[in-house]
Each structure stands twice: as structure tokens, then as C-alpha cells.
Amino acid sequence: MAEVRAEMVANVWKVVVEEGDTVTDGDTLVILESMKMEIPVLVEEDGVVAQLKVKEGDVIQEGDLIAVIE
């Protein structure tokens, strides 16, 4: 199991995956927007999206949980 957390304060601009999706290393989970920049959040290991904690338009803080990959 791997937790994916936010590295910075950002808005969730786009959610690319759904819970239950199979993902592989390098896939994009969500695209964040901070300071006029789009920041893709990538999967770092193969697995299934067990939990997705954000939706488009959310404002998230550094350290907030974005998703859990199993």
C-alpha cells in the first residue's frame, strides 16, 4: 500500500483516475494547479487506486492525502 500526498498547497485542477482503476508506475493520478503552474501527481508503483480523497476544485494543503494505491 502506498499513500500519495500533496507536496504543496494547490488546487485540484483535474482528476484523471477513478477508484478501482489499475495504474502503473508513471501514470498521472490528478493534475494540481499552484501559482499558475500545472503539476501532475504521478503513481510511483503499480497497483489499484484503493482510495481517492480529492475532487476537482478542492484546495489541498501540503501533506494532505490524495490517494491510496494498493
Added chain:
Amino acid sequence: MLTEALGSVLVANRGEVARRIVRTVRRLGLRAVVVHSEADAGLPYVREADEAVLIGPADPRASYLDVAKVLAAARATGARAIHPGYGFLAENAAFARAVLDAGLVWIGPAPEAVERMGDKINARNLMEAAGVPVAAGTREPVTDLDLALRAAERIGYPVMVKAAGGGGGIGMGLARDDAGLAKAFERAARAAARFAGGDALDGPAVLLERYAERARHVEVQILGLPGGRVVALGERDCSVQRRHQKVVEESPSPGVTPELRERMLAAAVRAGQAVGYLGAGTVECLVDAREQDFVFLEMNTRLQVEHPVTELVTGLDLVELQLRVAAGESPEVEAVVSGHAIEFRVYAEDPERFLPGPGRITAWREPTGEGVRVDSGYEEGNTVTPFYDPLLAKLCVLGASREEALARGREAVAGFVVQGPRNNLPFLTELLDTRDFVSGDYDTGLVERMRAPRA
């Protein structure tokens, strides 16, 4: 005359540029009005203006980008002119028209010039017709991948793929082969659709241009005066970039010979004349330093972020000139460049990967000294929020020579204290110690090479 024509000027912007415009407006005896979002209430520019109007929440779409709110603020405060700064509404022709329709003075070129230069495809074709060299590329909007692939075959890889209405490097991507083009096209098309605001009925407008390896990004500052006269105020080298966005700019360019400079300045004047340009504008070019040749990239119809570099080497105040031209004056402008100036952008971003680093500023100390100018948007106690661009301050230095400017730059960067938000001061220190930057023999790939994994 200036006071009668303008009286009170509203600055439709925020941060360092709003502060810098307020300074000149007040020095000229005019009244400075600013607008701000809830998130920016505590910034220095709000306090330093004669009057400040809260126009909405942090989200720029509901504040700085809301035309109706900006115009209402002008009405409520009795402002007679609007200065848009850069970014936000600065290159929005509909906003310029709305300002004029409201009976206010627009501090910028005619809306028609903004419009013609805002579309990169249109601008390219117009420049070609005016005798300004352009890179091999597409003359019609590329609306699907199939057209893009055919165009790339004709132009030859590598190609740069751009959204026609884009700006600030957003949606821009380099493609070295068909697979890369598919990715870059998708990105640019997405950006193009975003810029069009969802009514891109004919498909996204994308353009392709031949990409020059090892090119320098050099731009010419122009000033259009009443009566059709256009003067060129030297060039700025903006080749130190990350993600196609500038980090450091200098004037003169160390990669441009006097012969090339003369040709570039003449072409920039022709470019300005071709659109009947009035006020301050910038003609961006790509320069092949080895061949000493250049092509037109785009024209920015506004005050540029890096304008202080030109102000330092010419001794001019570009904002004052913008105000005078907008008031109908025809100022005497002597385009004499002396010394060497460098601007270092201090960004709230980590110095390794350049990812945004908002946060509360717990310590802030600006360097001082001979030849040092700092245009900053923040001070100790402010919070840098994720809603706006990461520019904290512009640290500018002037020296008699490039060597002296570099030395002053090193000292000033070392003397700048920012605590709280992650920031790129360590990167600037590293840059000032990088051989290619110090020698002046660098191109737009410099930062990428500095960050490439070492073998």
C-alpha cells in the same frame, strides 16, 4: 498636461508590478488607485497606493480578471485612466475596448494592435509581410493531429508546438518526432481550448514552428510615439529559462554583435510600425548566436516583467513614458544604452525542481548598494498564496561592464534574505557560479543542462 489628462490612475494588477507603477504615478503628481483580492489585502502595494478597492475573492477569475469589477472600481474612485501592468487583463483586447467605451484612458496600445499580435498565427503572418524574418512554420491554424504531422514533415523536426492564443509558455511543447508531436499537440490543443474559453468551434488553433537548437531568446524594447514614430530602446537577453519561462534577463545581450543588433532593432521598429503601435511593447526574437541571425517569435503588447533592465541601461522610466504617451504627449526619447544590467527573478519555488512553494514570509531583507534595484511585491509577515504567479521580487543590478554587474549580482543575491516560502535564491547563486552563464556563452537550454542528471 499629464495631471489634466489623467488625474487619477487605476492599476489593474497586483504585487510587484502594481507597486512599481504606483511609485511612478505618485512621483508624477497623479493619484494612484489599486484593486486587490481578499488574499492580497496585506501586500505593500495596497498600503502604498492613495486608494485601494477590494474587488473580490482570491480566485483571479472573480477579482483581477473580472472586467466589470475593475471598471466599477474605476467609476467608484473617479479614476480617469487604467494601467493593466502585465498578465491578467493586459493583453485582453476586449478589456481595452471596455476601458475606452467607459470613457477612460487605456494605458496601452490600441485594442486592434493587441488583437492582431495576440494571435500568434496572425502575428507571424503580419511580421512576415512587414519584412521581419520568421522561422519556417505554419501560416494557417493547425486544428488536428493529422494536419500537424503533415506540417512537421514539411518543416522538419524538431518543431515547437504552441497554442495560437497562448502566453507565458503555457501549452508550449517541443517535438522531436511523430510520437512527441502527438503528445505536444494534445497539450497545446488543450491549452488553446482553455484560452478560447470553451468556444473554439473550429477546433483548437495551434501553430508549429521549426525549433532552433542552441538559440538565444533576445527581445527588443520598442516605444511607439504619437504620429507613427517608433523607437527601439536596445535589447534584453532572456535565455535563462525554466519551463519556457524567464528567470534572468540582461542588457545588452552578450550573444549579439553590433551588426546583428542594428538589424534586430530596425526589424523591431518595422514590426511596431506595421501595427501602428503606441506606447511600450516588446518584439521577441530567437537568435542563432553562431550564424548571427534571428527570427521573430512574438510581440508582447504591454509592459514586460523585465523592463527594469532596459530602464537601468537607458536611464528612462518606461511607465512614465507609457503615461505620457497615453496622455497624448510626444516625449523626447534618447535611446542611448550605457553599462550592463541584469535582472534576477526571485521566485517562490524550490531551487532544484522549480516547483511552487507558497507560504508565510517569516523573514525578508532586501539587499542595497551601488547599482542595486529591487522591485518587490512582498515584505515580512505577508503570505505567498497559491493563487497567483510565484514572482516575489526582481533583483536588478547595474554595472559599468558585464563583469561588474555579475559581481554586484553575486553580492546582492547573497544579501537577499527570504525565509518561509521555498525560493530560488540558491539557484541564482549556483547560476552566478556556472561557467556558461559567467562567460555569456549560453542559450535557452542552459537551465535544463544545469539540472540534467550528472553521469
